Amino acid sequence: MERYFWHLNAAQADGMACVVCGANFLTAKITSVPVGRSPADETQVFACKSPCVGRIVADSERMARELRAAAELDGADLTDGTDGAECENGVFCVDGHFGSLLRDLRTLAGTEALLATADDIPTIRFLLSLTARHAETAMMRARLVLARTTDEEG
Ligand SMILES: [Zn+2]
Missing domain, CATH: 1.20.58 (Methane Monooxygenase Hydroxylase; Chain G, domain 1)
Structure with missing residues (x-):
């Protein structure tokens, strides 16, 4: 999926945090799924499988x-x-x-x-x-x- 997500903070843009709720995937036990890319450098970004996706x-x-x-x-x-x-x-x-x-x-x-x-x-x-x-x-x-x-x- 090639949808772009805008206004991301550094962790979100790096794919380390949910682009919707901002939950940190490194510290929280959350299943994350790729939902698109950061427009800055095309890095894949992620969201919590539930409920954010x-x-x-x-x-x-x-x-x-x-x-x-x-x-x-x-x-x-x-x-x-x-x-x-x-x-x-x-x-x-x-x-x-x-x-x-x-x-x-x-x-x-x-x-x-x-x-x-x-x-x-x-x-x-x-x-x-x-x-x-x-x-x-x-x-x-x-x-x-x-x-x-x-x-x-x-
Ligand atoms: Zn989330």
Whole structure:
């Protein structure tokens, strides 16, 4: 993994201390795992296997979701009835509202997993706002798909 960690103290930059909590691996009996490199000299840096690696993972997932959510919000317009028109499978096309609905549900499932392990208020608040946003769009998309499938049947 080639992620860089910034603002490290000397022990962290040398791989002797956890880049998250600063625990010293020489004095504390902690299982450490490599998580990236120091930008100064490419030295491998480490974090406590538990719980610090989990926090790095949660952080990365949060950033990835943030980007994904931003991209989706730019690309999807619920009031625009034309998307999916070029899709052969109609309303259940993965590129259409059904696909967006599945992405919302996946995000919610991921958020549930992160909420179960999050232990600081800012992260929990961020996850809750993410939940609210995706739950809302999931509801609108589910209703939209329901409405369209009803139209097709009738
Ligand atoms: Zn740690």
